[in-house]
Amino acid sequence: MLNKGYPTDWLSQLKQRNNIVSIIGKYIHLEKKGSKYWACCPFHNEKTPSFTVSEEDGFFYCFGCKESGDVISFVQKYESCDFTQAVEILAKQANMEIPEFKGEKDVVEKKQTRERLLNLLDSTYKHYMKNLYLPQAKPAQEYIKQRGFTRRELEDFKIGYSLNWNELIEELRRLGYTYKEMLDAGVAQCKNNHYYDVMAERLVFPIFNSFGECVGFSARVLGKTDYAKYKNTAETLVFQKGKVVFGINVVKALKQREGLKSIIIVEGQIDVIAMHRAGFKNTVACMGTALTKENAKEIKKLSPNVILCFDGDEAGIKATTRSIDILKEEGVNALIVPLPDKHDPDEIIKEKGVEFMANLINNAMPVTDYLLSIELNKYDISQADQKGKYTRSALEIISKLDSNSAEDAYLDKVREITTIPIDILRRDLNNIKNKKPINVEKVDTNVLTSRENGNIRAIRFILGSLIFHKAYVNKLIDYNKLLPKYKDIIDLANKNLPISAFYDYFDVDNYPILKDCLGMDFTQYQNNAEQYFNECLWLIANQRLIDEQSELTEKFKTCQDRQERTEIVTKLNALNKAIREKKLEEFYVRDK
Secondary structure (H helix, E strand, C coil): CCCCCCCHHHHHHHHHHCCHHHHHHHHCCCEEECCEEEECCCCCCCCCCCEEEECCCCEEEECCCCCEECHHHHHHHHCCCCHHHHHHHHHHHCCCCCCCCCCCHHHHHHHHHHHHHHHHHHHHHHHHHHHCCCHHHHHHHHHHHHHCCCHHHHHHCCCEECCCCCHHHHHHHHCCCCHHHHHHHCCEEEECCEEEECCCCEEEEEEECCCCCEEEEEEEECCCCCCCCEEECCCCCCCCHHHCEECHHHHHHHHHHHCCCCEEEECCHHHHHHHHHCCCCCEEEECCCCCCHHHHHHHHCCCCEEEECCCCCHHHHHHHHHHHHHHHHCCCEEEECCCCCCCCHHHHHHHHCHHHHHHHHHCCEEHHHHHHHHHHHHCCCCCHHHHHHHHHHHHHHHCCCCCHHHHHHHHHHHHHHHCCCHHHHHHHHHHHHHHCCCCCCCCCHHHHHHHCCHHHHHHHHHHHHHHCCCCCCCCCECHHHHCHHHHHHHHHHCCCCCHHHHHHHCCHHHCHHHHHHHCCCHHHHCCCHHHHHHHHHHHHHHHHHHHHHHHHHHHHHHCCCHHHHHHHHHHHHHHHHHHHHCCCHHHECCCC
């Protein structure tokens, strides 16, 4: 059984103190139907709710993507954190003291290393912040004044300054950190046996995860240099560039205070701060212009609605079009703010004012409108060949829409631009759609089931019935004898613990048959569940009896002892009778 590092009775108490419906209800909207709560799954894109929460059993299950778990694993999956972090979140909420972590050696060591690195990074950003107000930080102070940063913004984003190449290293050594820990945290590098501050003489922007933990830094050079203008922390145990979102902690706090309708994504840290100063406090930035799937998932946790507001240059346009596909794949609704050529949000606010930026955001374009406008800018449609190329590109974009009514609206727009008759546009659109490969989203599960080993289906149903303590379960059967391979599951089911306890004892995500059992839909058997259970029992028992029969037959062929041969024949006769009469006595519980 799984060692999760905490006493199972304490984990059970933790889950009792954190009602699964209340906790999940803080993240997503749940609607009660019958004995369960339903919602659209937060772990995959869907329009019809298939995500269920059972308050009685203390676990959730999605019939769409098959995700399942208890309240701890929900927090773990939704917050993209590890098990111990999820436990800490719930323990804090329930005001429970956390016992000493006693997991497997490598897990304990990794946890201790992570905590040590986070403490080092916490000390580092606080040290940088103090530096910002020293006389030696004049270059940073002048830059801040030039940018118009207020004291509030400096505090909200914990902005700091690295004075020189050595000063941070000396401070961290004084605090008891080793050179190796500095290297592992990404705050130092070594050259010619000399350790130095990676962010030396730069304005420093700490990067926080959604839990408010500093995981790395991005820093801007202030003077002329041959080095890159911005530098980010290298990949570490706690910092992966493609997974972090600058400002996510501030926006999460905003959601908790006031709620959140949408999130604005810009390109850089300076733009985030400028937008916050202008009142657009729901703004974040990815590390670089490239938005990743992990970024999209992180952002979707706070809001399914995004406004892309990248720079108005070629790189910004390319980043926008790439981001549109990623957001769509992750089920995030996107609107686009096309900024004037070669301008970023900070420049727009300074030159045009807050009202102008607010107007741009309020009139953000739907994705299809934006993509069609980008294509139109590429061609001179007064030229016949250019008009044809634009029309082809526009129809490719329209072909990706989900409904005929949406297609018709955009075909009208293309007709107005190109003057090409609507019936010709519709014919060409159909040709494009018909040439595309069919997107098979749903798999016929009946076909898969018919190819599946029938014994596995029967085992699943028996185990599922035991786990959920179904009334029709035959109490006479010794299920460990019938299914010795699944003794661990059967033993736990016999303890009459809450269903959620299985997530304490097992790594359910990596135990497919148990995951299937915990997500079993019994409603399809409600009219004949007992009959089907008994059929499953006999199917497995019959196979076991036949296997035993084959073994004895082979043994009889080589046996030389007369008495032993007689005993084998007696056993074979009994087995033949049990198989013929479908008797299960062989698997009955024996008195000890």
